[in-house]
Amino acid sequence: MSDTTAATPAGAEAAHDAERYAEKDFGFWIYLMTDAVIFALLFATYIVLSRGTAGGPTGSDLFSLPHTFGETMLLLVSSTTFGMASLAARAGNRGGVLAWLAITAVLGLAFVGMEIQEFAGMIAKGAGPDRSGFLSGFFTLVGTHGVHVSVGLISIVVMMGQIATKGLTVPVLSRLMRLALFWHFLDIVWIGIFSVVYLPGVL
């Protein structure tokens, strides 16, 4: 490696940076896989406990498909808008990136708001996580996803701050790319939650 890149000091530095970012991207992929293991186990736990309602409410008593459909739409559209932010970043359009990220954050915030509303409603009905094994599994699985989305929201705000102050520099773009991976990953997990938790619970 060193003999091909050592032609100029600047070239060597750029190659060094490129290697660093490739390592970070690869490491982030592996981190996402470890997170996927966490969700896989939470899904398995939910499935094992889903019949353990202990005489309490079941999924069909609690879940509202229109509400979940709204959440799903918010999250899916937010993934699209993040995609638009990535395209704007590639085009070097700083204002565009900031605008699309802001829209993404608003959609994500609305998703978290709807989830909190759903949780609060269930707890008010006496169907909190301490009611039964089924509800412990439900709140932990869906809540873990919600915490991830919230962390993603904080990261989007930090990201916007970095873009506003530093501009679309190479390190900032590299971070934006990994944040995009994280956001799209949460979308995929939500598809799983929709299919494993809400649909069978209602149907």
Add this chain to the structure above:
Amino acid sequence: MLGRLTIEALPLYSAVAMGGALITVFGTLAVMAVITWFKAWGYLFREWFTSVDHKKIGIMYVTLALIMLLRGFVDAIMMRTQQAIAVNSEGYLPPDHFDQIFSSHGTIMIFFMAMPFLTGLINIIVPQQIGARDVAFPYMNSMSLWLTAAGAALVMVSLVIGKFSTAGWTAYPPYSGIEYSPYVGVDYWIWAVLISGIGSTLTGINFIVTILKKRAPGMFLMRMPLFTWTALCTAILMAFAFPAITVVATMLELDRVAGMHFFTNGDGGNMMMFANLLWIWGHPEVYILILPAFGIYSSVVTTFSSKRLFGYTSLVWATCAIAILSFTVWLHHFFTMGSSANVNAFFGITTMIIAVPTGVKVFDWLFTMYRGRIRFHVSMMYTIAFIVTFVIGGMTGVLLALPPADYLMHNSTFLVAHFHNMLIPGALFGYFAALNLWFPKAMGFKLDEKWGKRSFWCWVIGFYLAFMPLYLLGFMGMPRRMEHYDTAAWQPWLIVAFVGAVLILFGLAFLIVQIAVSFRNRAALRDWTGDPWHGRTLEWAIASPPPPYNFAVLPKVEGLDAFHMMKDAGTAYQRPARYEDIPMPKNSLFGMAIGAFAFVLGFAAVWHMWWLVAASAILCAVIVIIRASSDNTEYVMTAAEVEAIENQRFEDLAKAPPPDLEHIPVGVPGAPIPGTSS
């Protein structure tokens, strides 16, 4: 404000517990006093605690492991003493205290002795073996270290404030649930395991990326030294198994503090799910501990037999096979749960299958020694003791893999004997071999062999005396974890086991003497060449201890045993035409700060001080955000600085006695007996 922390938390309930607390407190104070006396705080902070150099982080990991080995061993010998005297009597430990001791012994030995030991060794050696200048994520590496240390500190604090868990190192519910264990013990276990577990997950990610992305030119996968291969498989297991214990410990904590019903007996919970989730982490964990030791033994065998490793390819594939199969055997830890015969049969068969690649390895090591010129260095002695002892442990494991036999021996001391018979030779002896092999690489001087051999004999004989009787006691029907018993026939064997523990105590004392004596004689034991054992892999190509950047010029790898080939071709120790600037990671206080706040978070959560939990979590998050927004994490070591260090290196090389290669001939499998040809 202080949650449920009151003055009652002090161990006033028992003189023995009070003694343990006082030793912990005064030991810590004494260490701090010594550091203050030598005015070493600044030095430690600048050069060590904030360091992101993988070699220094590795040395700190190993130091932590050795300290926790002492603590874990004190627990062990206390249990052996109790069981040696407690026939038809109370002994000297009340049941509640005895239960804390066996719980902390297991927790410490797995999470805070073996894990930091192997992580430290991988840290020190793997980047050097692949010809890299650092790990992929040096700052995250420092964070992993301090998270592990935070977990260990929580276990130590439980000696003084509150109590540790009495639920065993696996903390099975319903006993570990809030109903039966309402006090803080299980919470200490949960938070220690959670915090250090995150550190281990990050270490796994770090080393997967390091090994796959940072190899020197020409270091193809099938040219990697076997220790690097085992480190890669261990890193993969860490990254994919540790999330499971994060999940299961979090659920247990949610059951305990939020009244949830994951593992409760009623209300829709399923307590056997805990056993499944725990061992989905736990069985890969066994191989996380053992695979690096297999790599160490491979390094030792090839170096001290002066021969190429026999069956390198089969060793690599055996390692990968074990790593994959390790995810398919977890249910053998609880055959008695009552799964159907077919389920038990499936896991019994997979368990027997996993013995096959392990057997392949044993034969490979034996054939590497065959017709080699063996030097009986301490690490080679540990390797031979391992091969013999580990085969015994493996065979008792195949016995336990039969579900019907397991029903008889489950939870007996036969099981205790079996897993100690795997983990002491299979992991700890390997780490000791590594300590003797790589100590000069890390510290610049060799370890004293005389005391090393004394320690070795005490450990090996002590091991046999301490654990072979437990096989017999298992057959005689003795359950594990007995605080006292009324079967007089057991006592003679328990006394033999106690004598074994005393011998191991000498083994441990001699290990400390060995390190102290070597430190005193470090001038005479200085390793000037960086290659004290006529090594074959790249870590021996550079100075001992290596410069911060390891390799001034990245090596070009031509094949397996890269450094050996360089020496053969006469290309080792060459002075390059010119040096280049090297970008290096800057030291950072953040890793240590995150560890400190994680410790506060864990302690506050144990005592239900929720405001403090929130505050320390926010501080951790702020640090992560600051660090993640920072563009300026590297500095440049100029070519002139590199040249100065390397010139010193060539001066040191000139001081070294000429290598005694006459007696260390080249050997390849199937070649004539070494020494009879060139």
